[in-house]
Amino acid sequence: MLELRRIAYHQEDFHLTADTRISAGFTALIGPSGAGKSTLLNMIAGFLAPTSGQVLWDGQEISGLPPAKRPVSILFQDNNLFPHLTVRANLALAMTTRRPDADQLARIEAALAQVGLGGMGGRRPAALSGGQQGRAALARVLLQDRPLMLLDEPFSALGPALRSEMLDLVARLAAEQGIRVLMVSHAPEDARRVADEVALVSQGALHPPQPTQGFFATPSKQLQAYLGDG
Amino acid sequence: MAQRALPLSSLPRSGAGLWALLVAGLVIGPVTAVIWRAGGLGALGPADFDALWFTLWQAAVSAGLSVALAVPVARALSRQRFPGRGALIALLGAPFILPVIVAVLGLLAVFGGNGLVNQLTGALGLPRIDIYGYHGVILAHVFFNLPLATRLILQGWLAIPAERFRLAASLGAPVGRLLERPMLRRIAPGAFAVIFVICLTSFAVALTLGGGPRATTVELAIYQAFKFDFDLAKAATLALVQLALGIGSALALLLLSPPDGFGAGLDRLQARWDGRSRPAGLCDALWIGFAALFLLTPLAMIVLAGLPGLMVLPVETWQAALRSVSVALGATALTLVLALPLATRAGELAGLLGVAVSGLVLGTGLFLIVQPLMRPAEAALPVTLLVNALMALPFVLRILRPELDAARADFGRLAATLGITGFALWRIVLLPRLRRPLGFAAGLTAALSMGDLGVIALFADGEHATLPLQLYRLMAAYRMEAAQGAALLLLTLSLGLFWLFDKGGRANA
Amino acid sequence: MLGRTLAAGMIAATATMAAAETPVLTVYAGDYFKSEWGPGPGIEAGFEARCGCDLVYKTGELLPRILLEDERTEADVVIGLTSDVTKKARESGLFAPHGLDTSALTLPVAWQDDTFLPFNYGHTAFVYNKEKVATPPASFDDLLNAPDDLRLVIQDPRSSISGLALVLWVHAVYGDEAEAAWAKLAPKIVTVTKGWSESYGLFTDGEADMVLSYTTSPAYHIIAEEDDTKAAAIFPEGHYFMVELAAKLATTDNPELADQFMAYVLTEDFQSMIPTSNWSLPSALPQEKWPEGFRALPMPEKVLFYNEDEAAALRDEAIEAWRSALSR
Incomplete structure (x- = not known):
């Protein structure tokens, strides 16, 4: 379970606070752009230090740890794969910075098969379509096998049908592997489609998550304002 | 927006500050040694201030012209495909x-009194064009530096992700305003700064083509103070003035150049949709033709003049050539080892010291430092490598840093979440991302070291002459034909080394 | 196999021991000196044949290097100093008297220096291509009054010894009128180069009709290239004397060898090597023993020269006359 304990972040005239727990299998963070969704994700992933407060995982503080030591993996908006490496070499980096052994190679092939890219490990990312690149990146985070997966508006470059397909795949595979997911999105329909709980980020604060159905069925004032804007 | 502040702060920079201090020390130490030996600084006279003024304005005009001409040339090269393009760029x-x-x-074979241009104007009954004077100095500096400016700006163009051009093409958006001008704002000031600093320390060009004492540069005044008057105090003072000028101008211009604003593209060949219209194609062809004619004709003349001389080259010359090649390779390795951790803003500033410092004063200072410790001749090789590396460092850093910054910005977070740090970060992420600029930088360093006459006249024992030194010896012995052969050999080896290294990096350009 | 290796090793060891016992004379010389076509190799062989020693050249900078090295210098002898630096060299106290009888010198000027010993000399002269300049100037005045399309290259007096000799030459001929003379010369000067090599390269490339060089330059073309199209214009106003010198270091740890070398400089063996390797005139060899190409060279009637004190006093003024006339 992820806990954000009295987190505050200040940078020039940007301010953000968060003090809540996130425990659902798939949680979506939605809110207007510039509200601080990605900032929150970056603090959880370890790219950004909060001005004050702590990030905890299962009761252990993780705020001081470097990104790679945290129990999280992350899918960025873009640059999820090194373009100069084959897909296989990219996936191997999820496990080791050395040459992968036979066992690891087998796991790579299995992960590729899971995301529907069986046999494509020898290609460079540039030789893949946008959807295939997303799948390869997903295989990479699955191989990292961290208990929490962060999605920073992934697949936003894909068309709606392809994006839905990818989100379904993420939700299914994460659930199969027992990985919790925290997704930043500015598309409420994405949240509605895959999230168990939704939390709103607006007016400089993260609001506690609520079950998806109730969240949209009885929208709060802030949510009304956001959806009305959108 | 908060996102902007994100990625870089959490990434290791492997003690760049320490490296920067080390490199700065390698320049400042010797200068200090000269001042210490001289017992203080000397006074400057009116002739020195004339030299200072001439140095400044010729450097500004030369750098400005080089960059201004490089923009259309680089643009034409970046958007037109034609057979032999790679060879032409090299x-x-x-x-x-x-x-x-x-x-x-x-x-001179092209623009001199008997050169091609004057033969042409003579045949047409036009007045003779004289190369000697301010315009000769500037012409020569543009000849030297237009290639550098073109390459630096071309790198900038190639670094614009192909996706951006696709997007601009699909939107019918103006490529110039959207993509090119921001890139030029980022690249051009740095290119100007480097060339300005190079022209600040110009010496032999100004002296040969300047047509007289009007074209006296600070570096010449240093040479005079050192060699003719053995006035170390004055030499050191002038060297400090030159250093301050170089650093001051470079600092101002580097600070002006805005931070990197480009994301990463995938490694596709760059395909563009602008520049396909007839007028644009014609215009590009004219620019490429101009650059080729201006830059390659003098080279062709060197080749023609040198061929007969190759036959009569003495054995010593071939030995010197071998020695120069090994020195060049050593200097290249050392430069890259120094440059990679230094490719930060602080590092680049420290690196600029190397080109802004007077070679003569640097050599003298190193001599003063080394001499109590060992026989200078024993230190000749390490000192040569070190000085060559220091001289090449500013160019190498200018080439590497924007690309390294881009690689860090684009892939730093991915590397961090995968736990790729330290040496593995260089091996897996940064070096492969830098392949193209690294090849270029290595080629440049090797070639510059080949052509280096050496600030080490003090260290040499005469046993280990390099090829450029051998060239001067041939000239001093009236062996002009052999000297032209040696010039051709030098040209071939410099270009060959550059081509080999650059080819490795340019494979996908 | 093993036997051969052992034997080779023993020979090598003996050779090393022999080398260690041979005294070494270290000679600092100008850079061109020891190249295969320079005078160095012949002098080395000739001296080693009589001294039973090993002569080792260190080439590169001369006086600046010795001044920087100060008493730590390895040099026993230095060869190739020019008259413009003798004052500074003398004042350093690093050089010792040669103790030789200089009456055998065959210089066109009187030379009684007890420290710096001439080994060759020449005169500044404007060298021209006969095919391009049909009627060369017959005097310095003629040169000043020549049409402005006569193309001349000279060397910078602030970076080159021949350039310095030229400004002293002009001063010797024109005195207070030197600046006016330079002003007349200025339009004809195509460019000023850092050193002699660059100027001469421009001249042989056809960039200039005349070049500031030496009276002996045509000899190279005549003897080595069998080309008699190059000639030096001889002026009745006189030509400036250029001399190259050898000297013994006071700090030498081989004083006997150094003295022996200084004496060798005046021998016929040494002197007869100078013309066709240094392409200048021997300092102690009667004219009838010069090679034929040199004997045939036209030589100036009058030779101009300032001794080191006069030259030091005049130098700044002479350079300034040049600078201000050419800066206009």
């Missing part, structure tokens, strides 16, 4: 890496 780099004396001979 050849266009040649003048920058030529030893001054070779280049001046080539320029």
